[in-house]
Amino acid sequence: xxxxxxxxxxxxxxxxxxxxxxxxxxxxxxxxxxxxxxxxxxxxxxxxxxxxxxxxxxxxxxxxxxxxxxxxxxxxxxxxxxxxxxxxxxxxxxxxxxxxxxxxxxxxxxxxxxxxxxxxxxxxxxxxxxxxxxxxxxxxxxxxxxxxxxxxxxxxxxxxxxxxxxxxxxxxxxxxxxxxxxxxxxxxxxxx
Numbered sequence: 001x002x003x004x005x006x007x008x009x010x011x012x013x014x015x016x017x018x019x020x021x022x023x024x025x026x027x028x029x030x031x032x033x034x035x036x037x038x039x040x041x042x043x044x045x046x047x048x049x050x051x052x053x054x055x056x057x058x059x060x061x062x063x064x065x066x067x068x069x070x071x072x073x074x075x076x077x078x079x080x081x082x083x084x085x086x087x088x089x090x091x092x093x094x095x096x097x098x099x100x101x102x103x104x105x106x107x108x109x110x111x112x113x114x115x116x117x118x119x120x121x122x123x124x125x126x127x128x129x130x131x132x133x134x135x136x137x138x139x140x141x142x143x144x145x146x147x148x149x150x151x152x153x154x155x156x157x158x159x160x161x162x163x164x165x166x167x168x169x170x171x172x173x174x175x176x177x178x179x180x181x182x183x184x185x186x187x188x189x190x191x192x
Contacts, residue, residue: 042175043116049103055092056100061166063135064175065107066117072133073104081132116177136162144179147192158185 047053047062056062065073075081077097082090092100105111109121124139135141145162153159159167166172168184182190 042171043114044175044177045107045112045114045117046173046175049100051096052100052103055096059088059090061164061172063165064117065104066109066112066114067120067135067138067141068104068108068133069110069121070105070108071110073108074101076132077101077104086132134163148190152184152187156184156186 044064044066046064047057053062068076076085077100079091079097082092082097109117109119112118112121119140120135120138122139124142136145141162153162153168165177168182168190169177170181170183171177179190179192184190
């Protein structure tokens with residue numbers, strides 16, 4: 001019968017991992033604590049489906065599937081929605097839509113075990129109009145961005161919109177959305 005590792009052994013392993021990470025950071029000439037080391041890891045699972053990254057990522061950040069619910073992804077991938085995809089025609093062949101829908105719905109916020117992704121699934125205020133679902137209108141997104149002056153984003157020609165996550169979140173493509181790693185073009189690091 002296999003034995004389970006003891007709690008002290010698991011604690012020691014964790015401590016050694018944190019120490020190793022800190023040593024690697026220190027070797028780069030940076031002094032950081034263990035929390036900054038943890039910020040290097042994704043807090044939202046990044047997009048990983050090659051077809052999704054190619055098709056959707058060719059026009060904008062291939063948003064992590066965990067930032068919208070399965071129903072939202074289903075609505076976005078409806079043929080009429082793709083024909084008028086936030087003002088653009090993003091129509092795709094039916095077989096490709098089925099493949100993308102399967103991936104996005106299986107990895108959506110309401111299907112996730114990740115705490116931050118589940119936060120995107122919490123219902124809240126209805127969208128401001130009858131358009132497609134928007135990540136920027138989810139209660140979680142609004143709460144996390146409510147202190148950022150619009151002049152730094154929408155009035156900033158280097159950003160243009162809150163939907164341009166990768167303009168300010170330097171780790172967006174890898175799923176790192178830590179607020180301490182925000183660098184707003186033309187303004188620098190975000191300090192709350």
